[in-house]
Amino acid sequence: MSSSIESIIDQSEHRNILSRIMNVQIFWVFLAAVLACVALSLYTDTFATDRNLFNVARNFAFVGIMAIGMTAVIASGGIDLSVGSIVVLTAVVVSTFMADGYSFWLSAIIGLGAAMLVGAFNGILIAYAGMPAFVVTLGSLSIARSLALVVSDNKMIWEFGPDNDLFLWIGGGSTFGLPHPLYALTVIAIIAALMSRWSRWGQYTFAIGGNEHAAVLTGIPVKRLKVGIYMFSALTAGIAGILMAGWLGSVTTNLGQSMELTVIAAAVIGGANLAGGEGNALGAVVGALLIEVIRNSLVLLHIDPFWQNTFVGSAIIIAVAFDRFRRMRTSS
Amino acid sequence: MSRLKLTGIAKEFGAIHALDDVSLDIKPGEVLGLMGDNGAGKSTLVKIVAGNFAPTRGEIRIDDEPVHFHNPRDAQLAGIEVVYQDLALCDNMTAASNVYLGREPRRRVLGVNVIDYAQMRARSSELFAQLKSETRPRDLVRRMSGGQRQAVAIARTLLSKPKIVLMDEPTAAISVRQVAEVLDLIRRLRDQGISVVLISHRMPDVFSVCDRIAVLRRGTLVASKNTHASSPEEVTGLITGAIEAA
Numbered sequence: 252m253s254s255s256i257e258s259i260i261d262q263s264e265h266r267n268i269l270s271r272i273m274n275v276q277i278f279w280v281f282l283a284a285v286l287a288c289v290a291l292s293l294y295t296d297t298f299a300t301d302r303n304l305f306n307v308a309r310n311f312a313f314v315g316i317m318a319i320g321m322t323a324v325i326a327s328g329g330i331d332l333s334v335g336s337i338v339v340l341t342a343v344v345v346s347t348f349m350a351d352g353y354s355f356w357l358s359a360i361i362g363l364g365a366a367m368l369v370g371a372f373n374g375i376l377i378a379y380a381g382m383p384a385f386v387v388t389l390g391s392l393s394i395a396r397s398l399a400l401v402v403s404d405n406k407m408i409w410e411f412g413p414d415n416d417l418f419l420w421i422g423g424g425s426t427f428g429l430p431h432p433l434y435a436l437t438v439i440a441i442i443a444a445l446m447s448r449w450s451r452w453g454q455y456t457f458a459i460g461g462n463e464h465a466a467v468l469t470g471i472p473v474k475r476l477k478v479g480i481y482m483f484s485a486l487t488a489g490i491a492g493i494l495m496a497g498w499l500g501s502v503t504t505n506l507g508q509s510m511e512l513t514v515i516a517a518a519v520i521g522g523a524n525l526a527g528g529e530g531n532a533l534g535a536v537v538g539a540l541l542i543e544v545i546r547n548s549l550v551l552l553h554i555d556p557f558w559q560n561t562f563v564g565s566a567i568i569i570a571v572a573f574d575r576f577r578r579m580r581t582s583s
Numbered sequence: 584m585s586r587l588k589l590t591g592i593a594k595e596f597g598a599i600h601a602l603d604d605v606s607l608d609i610k611p612g613e614v615l616g617l618m619g620d621n622g623a624g625k626s627t628l629v630k631i632v633a634g635n636f637a638p639t640r641g642e643i644r645i646d647d648e649p650v651h652f653h654n655p656r657d658a659q660l661a662g663i664e665v666v667y668q669d670l671a672l673c674d675n676m677t678a679a680s681n682v683y684l685g686r687e688p689r690r691r692v693l694g695v696n697v698i699d700y701a702q703m704r705a706r707s708s709e710l711f712a713q714l715k716s717e718t719r720p721r722d723l724v725r726r727m728s729g730g731q732r733q734a735v736a737i738a739r740t741l742l743s744k745p746k747i748v749l750m751d752e753p754t755a756a757i758s759v760r761q762v763a764e765v766l767d768l769i770r771r772l773r774d775q776g777i778s779v780v781l782i783s784h785r786m787p788d789v790f791s792v793c794d795r796i797a798v799l800r801r802g803t804l805v806a807s808k809n810t811h812a813s814s815p816e817e818v819t820g821l822i823t824g825a826i827e828a829a
């Protein structure tokens with residue numbers, strides 16, 4: 252008897268797979284991005300060129316990589332405003348070491364270590380001292396960028412020592428026609444998507460965001476995990492920083508400035524819930540893609556770039572409004 | 584032999600004396616009703632036994648061995664399971680994930696450990712059937728009724744084979760039929776030799792399943808006596824303070 256009820260439930264779940272897909276925010280965001288691409292290909296002859304698509308793929312990868320880290324933070328009920336500053340700090344540290352003659356790989360490890368130190372600083376103050384994430388990461392937004400100024404003495408760095416060419420190739424080069432940052436994004440997105448569903452860490456991140464008190468009561472090591480989550484976010488920012496520096500071929504201290512807002516926007520458009528408990532690594536990637544397509548289309552359509560953030564801002568509000576509307580329908 | 588023995592337990596939150604010199608003794612298979620007014624310290628006592636707080640003073644023994652819990656996991660490993668007053672559920676997760684929260688089973692796929700959702704769903708489904716609850720493992724807790732949520736919190740305690748189950752007002756939000764199921768469940772646990780501490784404000788529930796009743800008043804234990812040697816009137820007097828102690 253009960254098994255037949257089970258099987259009916261199972262069947263109805265399979266029958267509704269289409270409606271379940273349509274219930275996911277990233278489906279609609281992805282659809283919007285695809286439609287925008289199709290429209291741009293039809294109305295401009297500049298969009299669907301190899302050169303432009305290559306640029307779009309590379310540009311959205313930086314934000315996409317960081318949005319994956321941000322999504323983990325947001326899903327745990329937090330926020331990380333320091334990522335833009337971690338980008339510049341990592342880039343400055345790596346390039347300074349390389350300019351001093353150290354190899355790329357050693358410099359990269361030191362740079363990512365510096366990034367994760369900032370993440371650990373954030374996480375420890377938030378998890379162990381119980382300070383609000385907004386305040387702590389707002390503080391380290393200032394601190395990390397200021398440290399980057401100190402380390403670089405506010406000078407542009409554009410010579411990267413013996414591994415100079417390797418550095419430029421890693422950030423700015425391509426393999427099989429695809430820009431390297433896109434490979435980094437793909438690997439990080441796949442790992443994050445698998446972890447969030449199939450590992451305990453991933454599930455605990457959602458548990459903390461859903462009901463932190465319950466997570467503590469059931470014995471989940473909430474504090475340690477939170478530190479790990481902020482370190483992961485910082486790591487993604489550090490990786491993006493290295494790739495951006497290699498692509499640009501020079502590091503200036505305004506690198507990554509106000510990038511945290513675009514990154515948070517990508518995560519939210521991709522379905523991360525600022526109230527905690529929800530978020531999706533693939534959504535973050537799709538959100539970043541939509542933002543880059545909007546940006547690119549304004550350029551190609553010769554629309555005043557001052558309008559850019561009006562469109563990005565509208566995309567955030569529409570995505571969230573859409574989600575509210577969908578929820579109201581399913582709950583009534 | 585006693586299953587759980589508390590000696591001189593005290594808990595202070597700053598200037599608040601939530602518990603003062605509480606001593607209790609529970610035998611295997613015994614059902615103890617713990618009663619008291621709001622703020623009497625019942626939940627605090629549960630959280631101390633469950634490893635959420637360390638007591639300010641006093642000793643906890645399980646099977647006559649002193650234990651020191653640093654976190655809820657330690658208490659779980661010692662065989663203590665809890666239904667918390669606020670249920671401690673994550674609304675954004677499924678029933679099965681909540682039942683297994685903090686101890687997800689895993690299986691190896693291509694050399695890595697992944698969460699075994701199939702096992703979680705199958706076992707949760709069995710537990711819900713055992714509790715006669717119409718709760719489906721895949722449903723999000725957010726969309727559940729009060730009774731279904733309670734079933735999820737109770738199912739959690741049945742995952743391992745516990746020695747002691749602490750239930751902090753498990754029947755507060757549920758229907759008459761479901762209350763009867765919970766009381767039946769408590770009897771079944773008792774028959775398996777599991778000790779149960781039932782916190783409830785509902786006199787009939789306590790008198791129908793408990794072997795013994797303990798009363799806390801403003802952090803002190805004012806009575807601990809056999810159910811059939813007491814009466815609802817006496818217990819009410821003890822809770823309110825009309826009767827000093829018994």
Ligand SMILES: Nc1ncnc2c1ncn2[C@@H]1O[C@H](COP(=O)(O)OP(=O)(O)OP(=O)(O)O)[C@@H](O)[C@H]1O
Pocket residue numbers: 596599600601619620621622623624625626627628668
């Ligand atoms: N974490 C805490 N910090 C400070 N005070 C606390 C804390 N937890 C409980 N208390 C205080 O301890 C006292 C006992 O609270 P407790 O929750 O144990 O009462 P209770 O008997 O479970 O009441 P109720 O029937 O309302 O659930 C109260 O005065 C409460 O304010």
Ligand SMILES: [Mg+2]
Pocket residue numbers: 625626627668751
């Ligand atoms: Mg209580």
